[in-house]
Amino acid sequence: MADVITSREKDYAQWYLDIVQHAKLADYSAVRGCMVIRPNGCALWENMRRALDDMFRETGHENAYFPLFIPQSFLAQEAEHVEGFAKECAVVTHSRLMENPSGDGLLPDPDSKLEENLIVRPTSETIVWDAYRNWIQSWRDLPILVNQWANVVRWEMRTRLFLRTMEFLWQEGHTAHETKEEAIEETLRMLEVYATFAEEWMAMPVIRGVKTASERFAGAVDTYCIEAMMQDGKALQAGTSHFLGQNFAKAFDCQFQNRENRLEYVWATSWGVSTRLIGALIMTHSDDRGLILPPRLAPTQVVIVPIFRKDEERTVVLEAADRIQAALRAAGVRVKVDARETHRPGWKFNEYEVQGVPVRLAIGPRDVKNHKVEMARRDKPGKEIVSQEGLPARIGAELEDIQQHLFDRALEMREASTRCVDDYEAFKDTLDRHGGFVWAHWDGTPETEARIKQETKATIRCIPMGADKEPGKDMLTGNPSERRVLFARAY
RNA sequence: CGAGGCGUGGCGCAGUCCGGUAGCGCAUCUGCUUUGGGAGCAGAGGGUCGUCGGUUCAAAUCCGGCCGCCUCGACCA
Numbered sequence: 001m002a003d004v005i006t007s008r009e010k011d012y013a014q015w016y017l018d019i020v021q022h023a024k025l026a027d028y029s030a031v032r033g034c035m036v037i038r039p040n041g042c043a044l045w046e047n048m049r050r051a052l053d054d055m056f057r058e059t060g061h062e063n064a065y066f067p068l069f070i071p072q073s074f075l076a077q078e079a080e081h082v083e084g085f086a087k088e089c090a091v092v093t094h095s096r097l098m099e100n101p102s103g104d105g106l107l108p109d110p111d112s113k114l115e116e117n118l119i120v121r122p123t124s125e126t127i128v129w130d131a132y133r134n135w136i137q138s139w140r141d142l143p144i145l146v147n148q149w150a151n152v153v154r155w156e157m158r159t160r161l162f163l164r165t166m167e168f169l170w171q172e173g174h175t176a177h178e179t180k181e182e183a184i185e186e187t188l189r190m191l192e193v194y195a196t197f198a199e200e201w202m203a204m205p206v207i208r209g210v211k212t213a214s215e216r217f218a219g220a221v222d223t224y225c226i227e228a229m230m231q232d233g234k235a236l237q238a239g240t241s242h243f244l245g246q247n248f249a250k251a252f253d254c255q256f257q258n259r260e261n262r263l264e265y266v267w268a269t270s271w272g273v274s275t276r277l278i279g280a281l282i283m284t285h286s287d288d289r290g291l292i293l294p295p296r297l298a299p300t301q302v303v304i305v306p307i308f309r310k311d312e313e314r315t316v317v318l319e320a321a322d323r324i325q326a327a328l329r330a331a332g333v334r335v336k337v338d339a340r341e342t343h344r345p346g347w348k349f350n351e352y353e354v355q356g357v358p359v360r361l362a363i364g365p366r367d368v369k370n371h372k373v374e375m376a377r378r379d380k381p382g383k384e385i386v387s388q389e390g391l392p393a394r395i396g397a398e399l400e401d402i403q404q405h406l407f408d409r410a411l412e413m414r415e416a417s418t419r420c421v422d423d424y425e426a427f428k429d430t431l432d433r434h435g436g437f438v439w440a441h442w443d444g445t446p447e448t449e450a451r452i453k454q455e456t457k458a459t460i461r462c463i464p465m466g467a468d469k470e471p472g473k474d475m476l477t478g479n480p481s482e483r484r485v486l487f488a489r490a491y
Numbered sequence: 492c493g494a495g496g497c498g499u500g501g502c503g504c505a506g507u508c509c510g511g512u513a514g515c516g517c518a519u520c521u522g523c524u525u526u527g528g529g530a531g532c533a534g535a536g537g538g539u540c541g542u543c544g545g546u547u548c549a550a551a552u553c554c555g556g557c558c559g560c561c562u563c564g565a566c567c568a
Contacts, residue, residue, distance in 0.1 A: 013562075013563085014562085017561095017562095028560080028561085032559085032560070032561095084567095087566075087567090088566085088567075123568095152568095154567070154568080156566080156567065156568095157492075157565075157566055157567080158562095158563085158564080158565090158566080158567090163568085164567070164568070168568080170568080217568095236568095237568065238568090239568090240568070272568080273568090274568060276568055305527095307526075307527050308526080309525085309526055341526095343529090344525090344526055344528090344529075344530070345526070345527065345528075345529095346526085346527080346528035346529055346530080347528085347529045347530090348528090348529085349527095349528050349529080350528070350529045351529080353528095362527070362528095364527055365527095366527075367527095374527080491568095
């Protein structure tokens with residue numbers, strides 16, 4: 001074995017980094033905290049993007065593009081927003097470089113200092129709402145349902161490939177509405193889109209909920225989220241949808257004439273998911289051998305590895321491989337034949353396991369003669385000899401089964417790591433011994449929340465949606481609580 | 492910003508404690524045998540040891556400064 005992936009048991013964080021690098025998803029770059037997304041990672045992101053983009057379209061959204069640069073003064077216009085993002089902004093101050101007069105290298109030319117600094121967008125609410133002011137006059141101009149695919153920069157102290165990088169790719173939806181009700185409806189609709197995507201495409205079960213005030217997006221009235229559990233029992237926020245109220249409309253003076261002929265501020269939402277989802281995908285499904293991809297998102301769903309020695313074998317084997325590939329492709333399967341003679345079959349088997357290809361077919365002279373093919377599933381050990389007859393239907397069924405199996409397995413893992421606790425000592429003990437999700441009562445105050453976070457490192461991931469109220473007592477203060485909330489240590 | 496670690500052929504590392512002029516694996520090249528789970532054997536090429544300075548007959552190794560990156564923590568999607 002050439003490259004060995006650290007086992008999860010030995011060092012989970014290292015395992016994660018090994019997967020990212022050995023599966024050739026991403027690499028470190030010359031810039032601290034920024035990553036190179038390699039073709040494997042990019043193909044995965046493109047598949048996610050395609051699926052999400054279709055869902056956005058189906059719910060009536062259009063894509064647009066706003067500038068990378070935002071005037072510094074824009075950020076200051078919404079008080080909470082600036083508070084949240086000012087500490088992590090990349091700032092552009094000059095437009096030119098010159099040779100350093102006192103040595104080698106370059107310097108920003110002092111004469112090129114910008115009249116107003118520009119910040120590299122950490123998120124686009126401000127520049128979007130500055131534009132919306134010009135787009136919206138009357139209730140007839142609403143709603144505006146816009147999404148953009150973009151990169152953003154947040155100057156993070158500490159980074160981790162895909163989970164937290166200084167620059168990341170994401171989509172951000174920004175919508176404008178006539179009424180509060182409509183905006184809230186949109187916020188929840190998009191949360192549901194994210195949840196559906198996570199569960200049906202990523203095979204990653206999520207909990208839908210609303211954030212507490214302290215975890216809320218800077219400038220939002222309410223932040224809804226989907227929370228997933230990783231294999232190490234830590235929570236990962238996988239997507240957020242914000243009801244922004246009229247905060248940004250007020251900050252950017254965006255009013256419209258309503259149906260009663262009165263001026264009113266526009267109601268807003270924003271929502272986003274990022275390349276962080278790739279990190280979530282890895283930590284939900286993969287194993288000690290490498291990446292495991294759900295078939296619906298896998299760039300390559302089936303790889304065919306031909307096996308031969310002699311020239312005459314090569315001819316018949318490759319012919320059979322190509323024929324199978326054509327049949328699968330006609331059935332809509334993303335399939336490739338790896339006929340490279342620079343690598344041997346065993347090498348390829350390992351390579352595709354590390355890269356997470358859901359199904360591998362191997363075909364040699366023996367199989368050609370018997371009209372069979374050897375099939376191996378990435379999500380299960382072992383392999384099976386199957387007939388070439390009816391192969392496309394069989395593979396289609398296997399891919400669906402893998403997708404379902406991954407979801408079931410992830411859900412089972414999550415349920416096994418989810419506990420109800422009523423007593424604070426038991427709460428701490430549960431977190432230390434098992435991690436995972438803990439349902440517990442909270443009195444609703446930021447003080448209690450902060451104290452629990454400080455003492456246990458656990459945060460309230462969300463107040464769940466759709467769960468029945470269950471009166472109880474806060475585990476710390478004993479004050480009354482309406483329902484249990486979801487606690488976990490998080491990424 | 493705090494704590495730790497690392498910087499040595501393209502990649503991954505040993506050598507540093509105890510100073511003596513650089514080694515291993517992978518990759519590359521050549522030849523033969525191989526090809527159904529990361530091929531084997533034989534041979535070959537490739538490094539001013541992050542950087543600047545100091546000690547010494549002699550520094551990858553000891554001392555000091557600087558730079559960079561990674562991991563863990565505080566902050567965060």
